[in-house]
Amino acid sequence: MDWLINFLTEFPQMSRQGLRDMKKMIDGSYREFSREYGEAIESFFDPLLWFLVKFEELLQITPWPVVILVVAGLAWWGARSWTIVIGSIVSFLLIGWFGMWEDTMSTLAIVSVSTFICIALGIPLGILMARSDRLQSMVTPVLDIMQTIPAFVYLIPVVMLLGIGKVPGLLSVCIYAIPPIVRLTNLGIRLVEKEALEAADAFGASYKQRLFGVQIPLALPNIFAGVNQTIMMALSMVVIASMIGVAGLGVPVLKSISNQYLALGMMNGLAIVVLAIIFDRVSQSFGLRLQKHRHGAQHD
Amino acid sequence: MTDIKIKIENLYKIFGPKPKSVLQRVKDGMSKQDLLEQHGHVLGLKDINIDIPAQGISVIMGLSGSGKSTLIRHINRLIEPTAGKMIVDGDDVLAMSKNKLIDFRRHKASMVFQKFGLHVHRTVAENVAYGLVVQGTPLKKAKEQSHKWLDRVGLAGFEEHYPSQLSGGMQQRVGLARALATDAEILLMDEAFSALDPLIRTDMQDVLLDLQEELHKTIVFITHDLDEALRIGDTIAILRDGAVIQQGDPQDIIMHPNDDYIVDFIQDINRGRVIRLRTLMSEGTAINGLALNQNMVLEEALPLVADTAEKACNVVDDANNILGSIDLNQVITGLARPKVETNPENRYR
Ligand SMILES: Nc1ncnc2c1ncn2[C@@H]1O[C@H](COP(=O)(O)OP(=O)(O)OP(=O)(O)O)[C@@H](O)[C@H]1O
Ligand SMILES: [Mg+2]
Numbered sequence: 001m002d003w004l005i006n007f008l009t010e011f012p013q014m015s016r017q018g019l020r021d022m023k024k025m026i027d028g029s030y031r032e033f034s035r036e037y038g039e040a041i042e043s044f045f046d047p048l049l050w051f052l053v054k055f056e057e058l059l060q061i062t063p064w065p066v067v068i069l070v071v072a073g074l075a076w077w078g079a080r081s082w083t084i085v086i087g088s089i090v091s092f093l094l095i096g097w098f099g100m101w102e103d104t105m106s107t108l109a110i111v112s113v114s115t116f117i118c119i120a121l122g123i124p125l126g127i128l129m130a131r132s133d134r135l136q137s138m139v140t141p142v143l144d145i146m147q148t149i150p151a152f153v154y155l156i157p158v159v160m161l162l163g164i165g166k167v168p169g170l171l172s173v174c175i176y177a178i179p180p181i182v183r184l185t186n187l188g189i190r191l192v193e194k195e196a197l198e199a200a201d202a203f204g205a206s207y208k209q210r211l212f213g214v215q216i217p218l219a220l221p222n223i224f225a226g227v228n229q230t231i232m233m234a235l236s237m238v239v240i241a242s243m244i245g246v247a248g249l250g251v252p253v254l255k256s257i258s259n260q261y262l263a264l265g266m267m268n269g270l271a272i273v274v275l276a277i278i279f280d281r282v283s284q285s286f287g288l289r290l291q292k293h294r295h296g297a298q299h300d
Numbered sequence: 301m302t303d304i305k306i307k308i309e310n311l312y313k314i315f316g317p318k319p320k321s322v323l324q325r326v327k328d329g330m331s332k333q334d335l336l337e338q339h340g341h342v343l344g345l346k347d348i349n350i351d352i353p354a355q356g357i358s359v360i361m362g363l364s365g366s367g368k369s370t371l372i373r374h375i376n377r378l379i380e381p382t383a384g385k386m387i388v389d390g391d392d393v394l395a396m397s398k399n400k401l402i403d404f405r406r407h408k409a410s411m412v413f414q415k416f417g418l419h420v421h422r423t424v425a426e427n428v429a430y431g432l433v434v435q436g437t438p439l440k441k442a443k444e445q446s447h448k449w450l451d452r453v454g455l456a457g458f459e460e461h462y463p464s465q466l467s468g469g470m471q472q473r474v475g476l477a478r479a480l481a482t483d484a485e486i487l488l489m490d491e492a493f494s495a496l497d498p499l500i501r502t503d504m505q506d507v508l509l510d511l512q513e514e515l516h517k518t519i520v521f522i523t524h525d526l527d528e529a530l531r532i533g534d535t536i537a538i539l540r541d542g543a544v545i546q547q548g549d550p551q552d553i554i555m556h557p558n559d560d561y562i563v564d565f566i567q568d569i570n571r572g573r574v575i576r577l578r579t580l581m582s583e584g585t586a587i588n589g590l591a592l593n594q595n596m597v598l599e600e601a602l603p604l605v606a607d608t609a610e611k612a613c614n615v616v617d618d619a620n621n622i623l624g625s626i627d628l629n630q631v632i633t634g635l636a637r638p639k640v641e642t643n644p645e646n647r648y649r
Contacts, residue, residue, distance in 0.1 A: 203478075
């Protein structure tokens with residue numbers, strides 16, 4: 001009788017020793033793996049690091065009025081709206097005035113580079129997924145894991161493998177931010193109406209003509225929603241990534257948490273929000289502008 | 301008219317996971333219903349044999365679900381068959397390599413769709429130029445052609461509009477222009493006018509007939525509407541549950557329907573507008589009197605015949621050779637709907 005009560009109240013657990021051994025084994029073999037291949041993998045990312053460092057340097061050494069001009073120019077090119085352009089200029093002036101210019105430039109650099117990487121990998125992957133149900137059923141669970149696993153958890157293996165620095169930071173931002181662009185590219189292409197595709201087939205479109213002439217243009221609204229979300233997620237990851245040595249607005253935020261600096265934390269947090277809003281508005285209106293047919297005959 | 305452009309031979313299409321495994325049962329005569337209930341496969345097409353003459357309008361008709369869309373999609377192989385042949389100009393489309401098939405679709409056969417199938421992200425002109433651009437025609441020439449065809453279907457001035465800014469009838473004109481622009485000899489039209497309201501529809505039929513007068517394409521036209529079929533079809537094939545139950549001269553089908561299903565179809569047609577003098581005339585009996593063309597419909601002929609002193613007219617061909625004659629009585633009996641005995645028990649549905 002006793003053993004039954006025991007059995008029911010206490011979960012049958014692996015022995016402490018066994019559990020410890022198991023964890024040790026996993027840690028050990030991973031450590032070995034990273035000792036063996038860590039350097040090779042790191043050098044694989046070297047070009048990326050070089051790119052990121054150069055881009056950040058460029059942003060830092062460029063005189064601030066030029067940066068603001070370029071930002072305003074990009075905002076105009078993307079959104080064609082004076083409100084957004086003036087909003088961006090004012091925000092950047094305020095950021096500089098409150099002493100956050102350098103951190104903002106670092107953040108801008110890492111967000112731009114990681115968004116670029118996510119788009120360059122995510123859109124082709126989404127296209128392949130839309131083509132093959134098997135690939136979709138294999139990739140979807142991986143994306144689910146990437147989106148739900150706490151960011152801190154995958155920071156551990158990344159740090160073990162690559163140490164602390166920009167590359168592991170970039171990698172973790174990308175892991176966190178890439179799922180939406182993959183998902184929405186896949187979804188967008190799958191949602192393209194059958195009739196439009198059938199017409200392309202009937203007129204003898206090749207695979208490439210079908211993809212670039214019909215599927216991608218018609219999937220653009222979803223693809224852009226994906227790009228937009230990817231940017232937002234990259235920005236929100238910046239704070240966490242600063243824990244493993246990514247420079248930028250996240251660093252002062254972390255400092256404020258440990259030292260209870262309310263004003264410093266709020267200011268840097270708001271700077272991230274402002275960047276997010278600018279990125280969001282510009283990328284969204286750029287996406288809309290690409291789809292002329294949605295606002296009818298009105299051309300620009 | 302006797303040149304055969306498209307020859308469909310023993311074509312079968314079965315939808316389902318393992319169509320080949322049940323093909324023999326279908327060949328042995330299993331019905332669509334039984335095939336679905338016992339084997340979980342849908343019978344799409346069953347032993348289709350149709351000869352489609354060059355330069356004419358061949359209509360394929362049948363009720364919803366009878367397999368019309370499935371059949372026409374085999375001609376350019378948007379659907380793969382389970383068995384059979386589709387010979388176009390001596391070549392079996394169903395045996396073509398991928399590249400040859402693409403070539404066939406680009407140059408030989410173009411298509412107009414029931415739901416238009418326009419690309420909403422392209423302007424009207426770009427839509428019409430689509431087939432040409434896919435072929436690799438230089439942009440400038442494609443643009444010229446596209447403007448020319450838009451003009452022909454009466455949409456000059458709408459080049460830079462987007463499809464969503466046009467009415468249904470206008471959108472289908474774009475679809476028609478797009479199909480004509482590639483200069484393909486074969487035009488496949490799957491219920492091209494069914495989504496349009498009656499007035500616009502007659503309008504589009506006129507556009508098509510006018511164009512056909514000068515273009516002489518081989519047109520395969522799908523419809524579920526008998527009036528439309530009779531108006532534009534040089535030949536008609538009637539499908540039911542995936543099989544052809546009667547095909548031939550439309551006049552012949554009206555006068556001699558060989559099945560209840562067809563009788564049902566032709567019951568409500570306006571006979572006066574459909575039956576032509578050649579169908580009813582007494583051959584080789586010339587009289588003294590007015591001459592009427594053999595293709596005149598009864599409705600037009602009736603007042604003319606009634607007005608003559610003889611109450612009868614000669615029937616002549618296009619070159620005015622007398623073929624026979626027709627009298628008032630024949631015209632009037634032709635107008636009356638024949639009594640049909642149909643047993644409600646063994647009707648098709
Ligand atoms: N992909 C498919 N899978 C399974 N069954 C199909 C498929 N396509 C068509 N069918 C079946 O084949 C039959 C014929 O369909 P089809 O679309 O050719 O009819 P239709 O004559 O064009 O009808 P409608 O007038 O409604 O367009 C129907 O019973 C349909 O359910
Ligand atoms: Mg159909």
